[in-house]
Amino acid sequence: MAYRLDEQIGYILRLANQRHASVFNKHSDLGLTPTQFAALVRIGEMGSCSQNLLGRRTAMDVATIKGVVTRLKAKGFIQLSADPGDKRRTVVSLSAQGQSVMDQLHDFGARVTEETLAPLSPDERKVFLDMLKRLT
Amino acid sequence: MAYRLDEQIGYILRLANQRHASVFNKHSDLGLTPTQFAALVRIGEMGSCSQNLLGRRTAMDVATIKGVVTRLKAKGFIQLSADPGDKRRTVVSLSAQGQSVMDQLHDFGARVTEETLAPLSPDERKVFLDMLKRLT
DNA sequence: GGATGTTTATTAGTGTACAAACGAATATGC
DNA sequence: GCATATTCGTTTGTACACTAATAAACATCC
Numbered sequence A, B: 001m002a003y004r005l006d007e008q009i010g011y012i013l014r015l016a017n018q019r020h021a022s023v024f025n026k027h028s029d030l031g032l033t034p035t036q037f038a039a040l041v042r043i044g045e046m047g048s049c050s051q052n053l054l055g056r057r058t059a060m061d062v063a064t065i066k067g068v069v070t071r072l073k074a075k076g077f078i079q080l081s082a083d084p085g086d087k088r089r090t091v092v093s094l095s096a097q098g099q100s101v102m103d104q105l106h107d108f109g110a111r112v113t114e115e116t117l118a119p120l121s122p123d124e125r126k127v128f129l130d131m132l133k134r135l136t
Numbered sequence C: 001g002g003a004t005g006t007t008t009a010t011t012a013g014t015g016t017a018c019a020a021a022c023g024a025a026t027a028t029g030c
Numbered sequence D: 001g002c003a004t005a006t007t008c009g010t011t012t013g014t015a016c017a018c019t020a021a022t023a024a025a026c027a028t029c030c
Helices: A009-027 A034-046 A051-057 A062-074 A096-100 A102-116 A122-134 B009-027 B034-046 B051-057 B062-074 B096-100 B102-116 B122-134
Strands: A048-050 A078-082 A090-094 B048-050 B078-082 B090-094
Touching (some): A009 A102, A034 A102, A048 A051, A096 A102, A122 B122, B009 B034, B034 B096, B034 B102, B096 B102
Antiparallel strands (some): B048 B090
């Protein structure tokens, strides 16, 4: 049987990612990208943490998380401070504005997931998410 | 129930993409990226086509396909020519080197797909790929 | 307490990915 | 046949994503 690009997992994953990004951007009203959204929600979950740890907990390398933190700071959603016990660290935490949009972010995220998974039935979504997680 | 980033389809898709890229790079010996690989295989499938059509058939916008074509050309895998019937078009086709590595590319792609899907059983892979395609 | 190694953050370079704007060439409608 | 619309390619700007190199701070071992 002939080799076909359209059957390659990497290619299909890329297409699925594109569709998700499209759904995300359609609903986004806070001017966030999917990556910025992930980092911001994670900060909400963790309370406050070093920039380095935030990168590890959101699967972004040091160069990527640096840029994301810079842009979230510029947009006013987070604040940065020095770690009194470790001069290497930059401590990242939510600003007042960041805290105030957290509920809105969760609603927004749920809507994006819902619409992205719309082609699948509720039972299928469960199975699909389980299998997708095993590929990470 | 609390909102959790680790359950969001967009976040998990990003992680799956990262793992695939890691598998791809581990096996890659021709110096290609996943995107360059996709474009090159597609050119092999189509014979020759305009840069614009190649972009549409690989889901890359005009700016992205431009860069990919530039790099594939620099690496010697493709050649560019003018379309005699339409002066707007740049015709893209495989170089002799590009043709000579096509079998190797297919073997390589099959190995990457195999290893990326390794956590799933053969039956699960079928189901998973079907569902993933519906999300594109 | 001093050499060694690790962690944290920054920077530079390369490669996707998309939006927007532009000019040139082609197609369509009337 | 001419105005209008569409297509094709390029460029600019922003945002991930990774590698590699660097420097400062911290930890550990002896």
